[in-house]
Every structure is written in structure tokens, then in C-alpha cells.
Amino acid sequence: MSAAHASPTAAEREQLQLAGAYLSRVAEPASLPLWMFVQRHGYLAAAAAVRAGEAPAEVASCTEARRTAADPEVDLQAAQRNGIRLLTPADEDWPHFAFAALQATAQRRVAQWQAGVRARPERGEPIPPLALWVRGAGDLGAVGFHSVAVVGSRAATAYGEHIASEFSYGLAQRDVVIVSGGAYGIDAAAHRGALAAGGCSVLVSAGGLDRPYPSGHRHLYDRTAEQGLLVSERPPGSAPHRQRFLSRNRLIAAFGAATLVVEAAHRSGALNSAGHARDLGRPVLAVPGPVTSAMSAGCHRLIQRDEEPARLVTSVAEVLAYCGSAELSTELSAEPEAEADRASGASGQASWQRAYDSLDAVDRSVLDGFPGRRGSVTEAELSRLSGQPISQVIAALPVLQSLGLITVAREGYRLASVAS
Template sequence: MPADTAADERHARIALSRILEPGDETTGRWLRTYGATGLLHHLTHEDTALPGVTPKRLAGLRHRAITTHPETDLHTLHATGARFLIPTDPEWPGQLHDLGDTRPIGLWVRGNADLRIWALRSVAVVGARACTEYGAHMAARIAAGLAEHGWVVVSGGAYGIDGAAHRATLAAGGATAAVLANGVDTAYPRGHTGLLQRIAQQGLLVAELPPGAHPTAYRFIQRNRIIAALTRGTLVIEAAHRSGALVTARNAARLGRHTLGVPGPATSSQSAGVHQLLRGEATLVTDAAEVIELIGEMGQLAPERRGPVVPRDLLKPLPARVLAALPAARPAPVAAIATDAATTTDDTIASLYELQSLGFVERHGDNWKLTRQSARNDFPRREDKREDT
């Protein structure tokens, strides 16, 4: 694209980002059909028609168009150290094209990192704003683990799970990006002003809305599609049935991304939405290693989970059966042990001496019994219903 045409395209998209609401398929089709400069011309000239909207809505868009001043946005952009990305820029994340006609018009970005490079190795961590201590702990634990393995943690900068994930990533010296439902020059929520400033300095703030734009319920929902599209997978930690985090997860599933969930208490309403996901499209995970196993490269497997290895786990099958046949309360004769172990007397005697050398059993005359340590630590045994002979 020639330099002057590229400048016109960027200028038009800056204007359109203030005129059009994010995620609208109708205006997205216009943009695909007419291009950015052509669509801006249609919106600023009343003698041209645009299909698919009512005259009232079109009049509202045209009013926005004639009152928009991209130069002011550019001035604000430079004053805050931000930049405006368009789809032809090298830094534009290619996976956003998966959104089709709901693809962002452009992205306002604050921070020094390359958004395209970061997005290639990123995972979304989202969840409830009013999270529990358990939820905040799990978000911090998993986010820090992801950061230590070189993954970028993407979230929405909100209270609760978002904030816990961002803070833990920064504390671990990792990379984090916040995708906002407002302008990158506006701190929202206000209680996260310091956190968002740290993210702008050490990570990335990303928004499709222009400087000064304020969030609305609609814009929060539309923001979630960008979080889902940017990342390789979306992890949900605590979400009620009507949580916006579920919207992000379902967007991720529709886009062919991994959808993951951390289970909570079965009685917790804050985890009810996560549990619903886990019954369908989401995969259960409990730590960063399990997340990486799903979204990482082939062979990045989580460590095998198992309980502690105890001495009896190392026994061969026959000595293990003989050991299990010994009663708990009193010494037993070899014949009785052999019967319960379903083996011969000779094999039982050989196994008992092996078990004695390992400290599991001890001999009392012609009978055998568990050592005190083995009786205390070994698995539950049958009750002795037999009188000694």
C-alpha cells in the first residue's frame, strides 16, 4: 500500500473507531465492502445509501461522523505514548481475522512490546469480579506459573480474577496484557489506576475504542471476543451462570481455541458457570502445567499425578498377596495365610521370609504376624475371624 494511501487508511479507521460501535456485523460488512476510506465517505455524505440499517440509526452514525475529529485523537494518542494499529501493520495479530466481520476496525495500544509476537504465546485468564479467596489464589498461582514458563497472560483489567492474574504475572516478572472496554488513556475501574499504569509500563494495554471512550455493558461483552481471539486458549476461574467470563469462553470455543476451567466447590454459586462449562466444551485444569499441556507445543506434558510411593508398592504380586492375607489382630499359621493368599504353603513360607527381611512381618513360633510399623501404616486388612489352632 503506498504511503499516502496507508496514511489515509489509518486516518479513516481512527475516525471510524469513534463513529462505529465495536463488534457490529452490519458495519463490519460495510467496512469489508467499501474499505475504510470509502465507508467514511459514505457516512459523511448524505447523498449515499448504506444497506441494513434504519434511517434513524444511519442518521445517528452520520451525526457522529461529522462531529468526529481524528486529529484530536491522534494528538491524545501521541501524548499518552500509544499507537493505533490497523490490519495491514506488521504488528497486527493475524488471529483477529478469525472474527470475520466483527474484527476490530483498529487497535489502540500502550506499551513497548510487540502485540503480534505476544499474542502468539498467550493465554486468557478470566473470571468473576467478586471472586472468593480461593478464586484469587488459583488465579495468582496459575498466572505466576504461566509467566515462569514464558507465557503471556491476557485478561481484562477488572477487579477479582482479572486483577489477581495481572498482579501475579507482574510479580513473577512475566508479561501481561489488559484488553479494555474503554480508551487506553482512561483508567477503569478507578481502583486499578496503579495496576493499569504498571501494565502500560511493563506490558500492554489494548483497546478498540478511541481515547476518552467510557465502558458500557455492551462494550464489555464485545471486548471479550477480542480476548478470546487474541489468545490460544481461555481459562475461566470462578464464574456464575450469567458471568461475562462465560461469554469469553464460548467465543473461544466458537473460534476453535482451547477452553479450560478450574473447578470450585460444588455448592459455590461463583463456580456454577465454570462447572457448566466443564460438563460440555471446557477441559478441567488445576495448575499451569496442565494449561500448558493443552495449549502449548506437542510434548509439553504435565507431570504425572499420583500419591506418594510406599514400600508395599514395590512388592511383587505374590508377596503382596501374602502380606494382604495376614490378619490384623494376632499371629496366624502358615496354612491359614496360604489359603487366604490363594497359593501353596511353600510359596507362602518363601514370601513370609522375604517380607520379614523387608521389615513387614515377624515370626512368633510357627505363626506369623505384622510388625508394629507395618500394622500401623499398611492398608486396611480383614478382621481375623479364625481361632488359632
């Protein structure tokens, strides 16, 4: 098990908070050299080496400007004043499930880096964050199971805002978490639709959570924190620069079991989020619009792609089929054959055996590590029981859950009843 994932003592947890706060300030989000350095040496040693000016050249180049000025104690105090808490992978509510795909893309990117491909991808490095600043009472660890990232143009039309609001309202009524970026236009309509339904919304900000952006959305930030969560990689006081928006989009895509593009022009930031979702292996959905509308041109382009085209969706039921809530979508859709397949597949031991047989050796080992049907386990416990590294466990959990072999529980994960 790597030092970055080791279970900390109470004293170490305080030091991890300081290290996480320091690392989130000292470099820009999604810095691959710093991320690799932390994975190799752990948070405490990496932060100490950076502060002392003893980090390798590629790490020094992205941290030197703030190496001595970054003050984690000041950031943590500012966070406490604003009701913000800091999470690192050692915390129980760190979103391991949502970030499992980012772990996989990060490993592929590390292999490219080691092979000499050093140019930063245009849409940003596809790696997990080192730390997250969070405000709100929701459980971030549960985000990613039944969730949809809703993205689109800031200069949305009335049609786009109506669709974003109506879809988000209908999804939230069915306990689907709505994830978006808090901007004007489609983002705001999606958040407000979810909040109006009394559902949970996750707002991923490009700047510090004490500086709502745009400033006119301060009330939206407050309402979202009351019913859901505000999330940012940047510590309090940080401004939302352009590159931070691009880096932020990978988190929006990671938090969504699917990404829904409601309206997007040809050169829209929403297409950046869709690209991240595609890289993560998540479904990309797109709402068609009038052929005369420039604001729908990006959606139509996604649908028309020769490779991995977006799924065209026109209803809440169609969206539900892609976000981990297929059983709910069939209540609204006219797909009796698909529903019969799902019902029969979920009921019999034969179906469970077919799913088990489809697993590779590592995923099967992780599944075999689960205790009896009534027991639940955390990622760390499952790593110990299965004998698999924590990174393999984290990567296996979404596969097992998508096959209906395990379910999420408040205490961790448990075998689904189908496996009994």
C-alpha cells in the first residue's frame, strides 16, 4: 500500500491536513509532476521536500514560485471561518469510487510521461486531485454512483435553460445527484432544478469556495451548500483562472456516472467536460436542439462523431438509463423487453455466475475478499482481505458495482443480494 493511501493515526491526520493544504496551494491543480512525486513519497515527505527546496527539477519548476509563501495554517484557518473542510484520500468521505477512473487514466498518463511525452494535454492532466476543499453537509464519498454531470453554455437560450432545469428536477426527484460548475446559463439552471426538487447538487468551483464565481451566484452557492456540496481543488481566496476551469472540468466528469451536454457551441467549455468523460469511459449524452441554433451546434457535433458518438437523449427516462438508475428509467420508458432482461438478470444465481465469470483475475480476487452478504467493508479493509493493493481495489469497485455484484453502503461496500 502506498504512503498516500495508508491509514493515519490522529496525530498523522493533523499533519496530513497541513500537508494537503500546502500541496493544494503550492502548485496549480492537476500538476502531474507533483502528483507523481506525492504518490511515490507520500504527502508528508513530499510536502517537506518541496518546502525545503529538495524536490526534483520537474517538481521544483511547478512549485518554486509559491514554495516559501504558501501557508497551510492560514488556509485552514480561513476555511474554518467559512465552514469549509479539507479532504485528502485518507479521509473516510474521500470520493474513491468517483475517482477510480481518474486513477486509471493517471496511470496511463504516467506511462506516457515516463516514455518522454511531457506536453500537457490541451484539456488538462487526467489525474485525481491531491486534496479537495469542501463545504456542505453531504457525503462526497457517495457521489458518483447515481449522478449526472450537467454541462452547457453560459450564454444559454431559454430552450437550453428549460431543458437543463426540467431534466435536473426530474433526475433529482429520483435521487440522482446533479453535478455542475456553478456558472451562468446551463450550470445554474441544472443546480436550481435539482434544488427545487429537494435533491442533492454538487457545485465544483474553479476558485476558492469563499469567493463564489460568478459573484452574482453567492446565493446559489449558499443554497447548494445547504442541500448538497461545494467542491474545489483551490484553497480559500483563490481566483478562478482560465486553466483552473479546464482542470476543474475533469472533476465534474469524474463525479458524474454520465455527462449530459444540454447546449454547447462549437467552441464550448462543455465540450472539454465531455472529452474528459469520454477519456474516463463514462457515457456522454447530448440533447439535440434546433438546427438553426449556434448554441446546439456542439451537441450535434458530439452526436455526429464517427468514433464514440454521444447518446442522443430527449427525456429524463433516457438519461436515467445511463446514470446507474436503470430500474428507475424503466418506470418512465417504453422498453418492456429491456426491463424484462434487467429483472431476470438481477434475480437468478445463473445471472450472477455469468457476471462473476466475466471478471478478470484481479476483480474476482477483490470480490472474493468480501465478507458474508450482511457484512460491509471499506476500501482499506477490502485490500487487506483480498490481498490486492488499494489501487487495484479502487479500480475494481466500479466494475463490480456496474455488474450488480456489490452495492454501496454507509459503512463502505457490501455484496448485492443477488450474490447470496
